[in-house]
Amino acid sequence: MAGGYDRAITVFSPDGHLFQVEYALEAVRKGTTTVGVRGKDSVVLAVEKRATPKLQDPRTIRKILTVDDGVALAFAGLNADARVLVNKVRIECQSYRLNVEDSPTVDYVARFIARTQQKYTHRGGVRPFGISTLIGGYDNNGVPALFQTDPSGTYYAWKAAAIGKNAKSVQDFFEKKYVEDMDDEGTLRLALK
Amino acid sequence: MDSCFGICGKDWVILASDMAVNRSIFTLKHDEDKIMQLNKFKIVAASGEQTDRYQYCNMMMRNLQLMEFRTGFEPDVESTAQFMRTELATALRKAPFQVNLLIGGFDELDGTAKMYWMDYLGTLQQVTKGAHGYAGYFVNSVLDNNYKKDMTLEEGIAALQKCVLELKTRFIINQPTFIAKIVTKDGVQVMQL
Numbered sequence: 001m002a003g004g005y006d007r008a009i010t011v012f013s014p015d016g017h018l019f020q021v022e023y024a025l026e027a028v029r030k031g032t033t034t035v036g037v038r039g040k041d042s043v044v045l046a047v048e049k050r051a052t053p054k055l056q057d058p059r060t061i062r063k064i065l066t067v068d069d070g071v072a073l074a075f076a077g078l079n080a081d082a083r084v085l086v087n088k089v090r091i092e093c094q095s096y097r098l099n100v101e102d103s104p105t106v107d108y109v110a111r112f113i114a115r116t117q118q119k120y121t122h123r124g125g126v127r128p129f130g131i132s133t134l135i136g137g138y139d140n141n142g143v144p145a146l147f148q149t150d151p152s153g154t155y156y157a158w159k160a161a162a163i164g165k166n167a168k169s170v171q172d173f174f175e176k177k178y179v180e181d182m183d184d185e186g187t188l189r190l191a192l193k
Numbered sequence: 194m195d196s197c198f199g200i201c202g203k204d205w206v207i208l209a210s211d212m213a214v215n216r217s218i219f220t221l222k223h224d225e226d227k228i229m230q231l232n233k234f235k236i237v238a239a240s241g242e243q244t245d246r247y248q249y250c251n252m253m254m255r256n257l258q259l260m261e262f263r264t265g266f267e268p269d270v271e272s273t274a275q276f277m278r279t280e281l282a283t284a285l286r287k288a289p290f291q292v293n294l295l296i297g298g299f300d301e302l303d304g305t306a307k308m309y310w311m312d313y314l315g316t317l318q319q320v321t322k323g324a325h326g327y328a329g330y331f332v333n334s335v336l337d338n339n340y341k342k343d344m345t346l347e348e349g350i351a352a353l354q355k356c357v358l359e360l361k362t363r364f365i366i367n368q369p370t371f372i373a374k375i376v377t378k379d380g381v382q383v384m385q386l
Contacts, residue, residue: 066262090262094255 010121010128020128021121024077024151027130031076031164032063036134037174038146038159043136045074048164068093070138071109076164077131077151085129089113106137110147110155118153128152132163195227195240196328196368198356199295200336201308201321205346205377206297208238208308209353209386211328211360211368220367228374230381231257232267235298236374237277240325241313242291249290253277270298274309274317282315289313293325299376306376324356331363332356346375350384357386 010020033048047063064074065082067089075082092112096104104112113133121128132150139145148163149155160178162170197210210227213220228238229250237253239246257276261267268276274296284290296309310316310323322336323329339352350373357371371386 068262087263090259094259094262097258098251098255 008124009126018121018152021152024128024130025132028077028132028151028163029165029167031078031131033162033164033166033170034063034074034076034134035162035170035174036074036136036146036148036158036160037178038136038144041142041144043138043144043146045072045134045136047074067109067135068097068137069103071104071106071135072137073113073133073135075131075133076167078129081129082131082133085113085116085131085133088116103140105139106135106145106147107139107157109137110135110149110157114149114153114155116153117149117151121151121153134161134163194327194366196324196326196332196360196364196371197227197238197240197293197295198324198328198332198336198353199238199297199308199322200340200349200352201297201306202344202346202349204299204304204306205349205375206299206306206308207346207349207353207373207375208236208295208297209357209371209373210238210240212370212372213366213368214243215366223370226372228372229254230374231273231298232261233380234267234301234376235270235273235296236376236381238295238297238325238374239292241293245290245292249281249292253280256280267301269300269302270296270307270309271319273298274307274311274319278311278315278317281311281313285313285315295323295325297374297376299378301378304378327364327366328356328360331359335359346377350375350386354386 010018013019032050035046037044045064052058064072065086067073073086093104117129120126128151135147137145146158147155148158148161160174195211199208208228212223212225214222214225228236230236231254237250239250281290291313293313294311299306308320310318310320322340324332335356373384373386375382
């Protein structure tokens, strides 16, 4: 038997569940509430401000990260996993630009993240990323876009989405209060509420 | 044979290069921009093998962009030059890039401009004036005669115009157009010499 990295950790249960993925989703559910709202010409990503320990420098807490010119990412879940994943995405964006001489669409970025998260549910010796991401940005034609990915590797486009703690109640709130074609200020206000 | 040369003042740097692309006895185009803008405050003038020039400069630009996303700021000119040198030197004994470079940039932190001369073997040296290719034979003396400490940007442009005149008068290869890029605290400007 070879070294040790070929045994799968994420395997099916008898009733068709991938428990590792579901546990990862549980980890996400415990993370800071993160919301994204897409308006007519803008996308707003907002993260709940957690109380920081007295001696910790609050400026070093980065929960909304720039991934490329015009694409930002906010996440809920394991900070370290996010750091690793964002690093991969940043490299991929620059690689895309080098090869294609054009900026990647938000859809491409979301698809890449989803693909990467899925790979880690498929390979031996690794566990899934314990984060869900909200990716907001602009495509070349100036249309704003908002995508969400989760540990299972699925990605969806949203008009307004919430992840992390209390995601369900925030999502319900959005369903009631979301209005099509909101202007920049409206989008911002809704996200902050 | 590409001509590139440049001059560096206290808080400005100008790099100039010819715009011809030659193949055997033909001039394929007269408007090739051989000075690549790496980021807001840095430019690199490259001379040498066409593909290597394009590939290397683009790769450097994308890697520097990645570094900027990862760290949150543009690296300074010295770091940029050293990074580029390391890439050239590593490739040297595998698949060498046949490009000679002049790297010019402005450091926001201390408000000074710097210029570096780098050849295809990875020789790197900070300079106040320099040239690559056959142009050097003609232009180094002109630069030497016209350079003085704390010269103004206008004097620098005039010096480069004298270099262009020298090349047009004495160099056997016809190079009708020259492009110059200037880096100051306001970023990069382009001009025809």
